[in-house]
Amino acid sequence: MEGDIVQMGAYIGAGLACTGMGGAAVGVGHVVGNFLSGALRNPSAAAGQTATMFIGIAFAEALGIFSFLVALLLMFAV
């Protein structure tokens, strides 16, 4: 019986960890949105900055991936 409660806690925790991905979504959207608003003002400078945009996306996304990792650990490792 106690094992069941522990498992329930792990599943609830995994679900809660997934809310962190929403933060990553906001972050990635913010990066791309700002890139686009800058790029439309000065399209000639935009091409050189796409690599920077992808680096920004990668850093914003990393934290969302960590929450995904926590969810996976709760589901399969704990």
Next chain:
Amino acid sequence: MATEEHSEGLVFHPMDQFQIKPLFGGDTIHMYTPTNATLWMALTILAIFALFVLGTRGRATVPTRIQSIAELGYGFIHKMVEDVAGKDGLKYFPYIFTVFCFIVFSNFLGLLPKAFTTTSHIAVTAILAMAVFITVTILGFVKNGAGFLSLFWISAAPLPLRPLLALIEVISYFVRPVSHSIRLAGNMMAGHAVIKVFAAFAPLVLISTGIGLAVTPLSIIAITAIYALEVLVAFIQAYVFTILTCVYLKDALHPHH
């Protein structure tokens, strides 16, 4: 472990596709057992070999179609290394291009039906990321000596803040291989699992009536859309892995902020 409902008509195991199985039967997996991961890594290497060795064999001045694909990929990564890591980073271009080719080919081969995505395993991507991390750290100390530590001591910041910033920089430096590897594996795994979840909804037409009949066409449309997204993600994640390798290389070559 995920719950297993054998009483229901709708049974799905979206994570089963990532299981490692021995190729030639048997249950035990030793270090040397050929598994499906081995098979698909070998196919990845063969595909790269076919494109870059057999495809460019003619060395034509006016390239054939397959040769121009190889040249396009080569030029793309060459320019990226030069832009991000600088001219002196070009010395390390062969390694970066090898990593890029391996990741992009195993991502795309993993998209084939019934295929096994080798990059969806953290064990595989962790090796790739740790190789980059260890190489870059050693390279930084060899090139700059103790000056490499100035990467953590930000001289542009006010003096009282510097110890705190140094602590944050050190932590973020050691988290790099973690995020570097899990980003790739997580994206690959999540995308394939989502496709499998929708695929499990598709046969609902067989057991349901009424509004449940609408689920099947909707899930097939969803699979198509997510598959298209996955094709994009497969390339972008390889690109992101490579560009971060270039950024880390730049930090090792020029640690001064």
